Amino acid sequence: MFSRKILFVAPEVDPFVKVGGLADMVGALPKALAELGHDVRIVCPLYRSVRRLGFWRPRAEPLGIDVGPSALWARTWETSLPGAAVPCYFIENDALYGRAGVYGEGNTSYPDNDRRFIALSRAALTLCLQLDWIPDVVHAHDWTTGWVPVLLNTVLRDSPLGGAASVFTVHNLEHQGYAAREAVDYARIPPSEFHPRSLEALGAANPMKGGLYHATKITTVSPTYAQEIRRPESGCGLDDVLRFRGADLIGILNGIDPDAWNPATDATLPARYGPGDLAGKAVCKDALQRQLGLAAAPEAPLFGVVARLVHQKGLDLLAEALPALLATHPLQIALLGSGDPALEDAFRRLATANPGRVGVRIGFDAALARLVQAGSDAFIMPSRSEPCGLTQLYAMRYGTPPVVRATGGLIDTVTPYDEATGGGLGFRFHEATAAALAGAVGSACATYRDRPAHFAALRERGLRGDFGWGPSAAAYAQVYDWAVHARRGGDLAASA
Numbered sequence: 026m027f028s029r030k031i032l033f034v035a036p037e038v039d040p041f042v043k044v045g046g047l048a049d050m051v052g053a054l055p056k057a058l059a060e061l062g063h064d065v066r067i068v069c070p071l072y073r074s075v076r077r078l079g080f081w082r083p084r085a086e087p088l089g090i091d092v093g094p095s096a097l098w099a100r101t102w103e104t105s106l107p108g109a110a111v112p113c114y115f116i117e118n119d120a121l122y123g124r125a126g127v128y129g130e131g132n133t134s135y136p137d138n139d140r141r142f143i144a145l146s147r148a149a150l151t152l153c154l155q156l157d158w159i160p161d162v163v164h165a166h167d168w169t170t171g172w173v174p175v176l177l178n179t180v181l182r183d184s185p186l187g188g189a190a191s192v193f194t195v196h197n198l199e200h201q202g203y204a205a206r207e208a209v210d211y212a213r214i215p216p217s218e219f220h221p222r223s224l225e226a227l228g229a230a231n232p233m234k235g236g237l238y239h240a241t242k243i244t245t246v247s248p249t250y251a252q253e254i255r256r257p258e259s260g261c262g263l264d265d266v267l268r269f270r271g272a273d274l275i276g277i278l279n280g281i282d283p284d285a286w287n288p289a290t291d292a293t294l295p296a297r298y299g300p301g302d303l304a305g306k307a308v309c310k311d312a313l314q315r316q317l318g319l320a321a322a323p324e325a326p327l328f329g330v331v332a333r334l335v336h337q338k339g340l341d342l343l344a345e346a347l348p349a350l351l352a353t354h355p356l357q358i359a360l361l362g363s364g365d366p367a368l369e370d371a372f373r374r375l376a377t378a379n380p381g382r383v384g385v386r387i388g389f390d391a392a393l394a395r396l397v398q399a400g401s402d403a404f405i406m407p408s409r410s411e412p413c414g415l416t417q418l419y420a421m422r423y424g425t426p427p428v429v430r431a432t433g434g435l436i437d438t439v440t441p442y443d444e445a446t447g448g449g450l451g452f453r454f455h456e457a458t459a460a461a462l463a464g465a466v467g468s469a470c471a472t473y474r475d476r477p478a479h480f481a482a483l484r485e486r487g488l489r490g491d492f493g494w495g496p497s498a499a500a501y502a503q504v505y506d507w508a509v510h511a512r513r514g515g516d517l518a519a520s521a
């Protein structure tokens with residue numbers, strides 16, 4: 026394996042700015058790659074919400090971005106990922122990024138998202154030229170940066186960046202970034218790319234599709250999702266493209282940053298704990314119950330939820346199942362999330378109707394997310410689809426067995442509990458129905474009450490599990506090698 030120069034271009038990166046798991050992935054994988062000896066750098070926009078952690082340095086040279094009829098100008102701020110030798114460059118252009126949100130505010134997307142992310146894709150590549158640092162691989166993430174592989178294959182093919190391979194990771198196929206045809210002109214991509222075998226879909230520009238057609242290699246975030254999206258029923262209209270590119274599509278499971286997510290060192294928790302010693306977890310449960318207005322009942326099985334409240338996550342099934350579950354089991358619910366206003370209201374109403382039993386916090390709160398993981402006895406994730414999912418990994422790492430629907434990365438990460446042997450990591454159900462979810466929550470309650478040794482073993486296996494990036498970072502390094510090889514031709518040694 027060779028040491029590579031790898032540029033990540035991404036719309037979010039933890040701990041600076043995060044909407045969902047894409048940020049966790051982009052904040053963690055580069056660290057693991059740097060530890061393997063690769064020179065990894067990250068480019069992301071400077072939104073108003075970016076937290077300026079650590080040391081930040083503006084670059085003296087302005088950055089001209091080749092978009093639209095006349096170039097845009099930006100300033101670049103340089104910092105690094107906390108605790109890692111990974112430079113991060115934030116692109117400052119207030120007209121495009123100086124806003125409160127990443128993709129939008131409330132439930133409304135910004136109307137100029139096509140331009141904002143075309144500019145990001147362009148800026149990242151121009152910055153490489155300015156730094157005189159030509160990556161071997163540019164690693165783009167989801168629709169926002171689907172423009173990158175298209176640019177590298179077209180207008181930049183004969184530039185110094187033309188030898189750079191691209192790897193395009195699908196984090197979530199449900200969002201494709203549909204834009205007006207004019208976006209292609211704004212990107213200064215030849216109009217001939219507005220074609221069904223490139224950027225065009227349903228008469229509009231689709232950067233997810235463009236990325237899939239043009240990337241040297243495609244990855245997605247779990248092996249099962251890599252299979253699912255090739256099928257019409259779960260390909261979100263792009264299954265034909267994914268089958269066409271099938272030989273270059275690889276599913277690699279996301280890892281977690283085991284230092285950032287560790288109940289034995291997590292300074293945000295009221296007490297810490299680890300394998301074999303759960304006293305601190307009981308303290309966290311008590312704090313969570315207080316914080317969310319739940320009854321201080323150490324023996325009640327407490328189920329946590331941390332999620333975007335959107336259709337994909339299936340939490341409407343939980344809202345539907347809860348009244349009957351609360352009537353038949355002594356459980357409590359601690360839910361943190363925001364999203365669909367109707368679902369937010371449904372959970373607020375459930376909290377009002379069940380004081381002391383259902384605690385709901387609508388919003389985004391990184392510290393409370395950790396307390397929910399630590400203080401709960403089990404974690405609910407009824408996703409209709411889940412490319413990988415990170416919250417079930419955090420839950421297991423925090424000794425909180427997850428209850429998941431059998432889909433995507435949840436199948437690959439949560440081995441089901443086996444009543445006969447006591448083995449497994451969590452509870453699984455199949456149908457996306459309230460009844461099936463209620464059945465699995467009921468089994469978790471029964472195990473908690475009637476087979477405490479089994480429940481303790483589930484917790485312990487999670488606490489001792491290795492969910493880090495080790496094997497997956499090595500798999501990405503291999504994909505980078507394949508991509509370089511494919512881009513440059515010849516044998517692997519010649520691509521070094």
Ligand code: ADP
Nearest residue numbers: 045046332333362388389390391394414415416
């Ligand atoms: P997705 O990316 O589809 O939202 P993941 O499970 O991969 O799902 O990642 C979600 C990430 O966002 C996790 O780090 C989770 O803790 C975090 N998260 C989701 N909702 C909230 C919230 N309301 N407050 C704080 N963190 C949240």
Ligand code: GLC
Nearest residue numbers: 046047196246412413414415
């Ligand atoms: C997406 C997916 C989620 C995945 C995350 C990080 O947001 O919905 O399943 O874990 O990206 O790859």
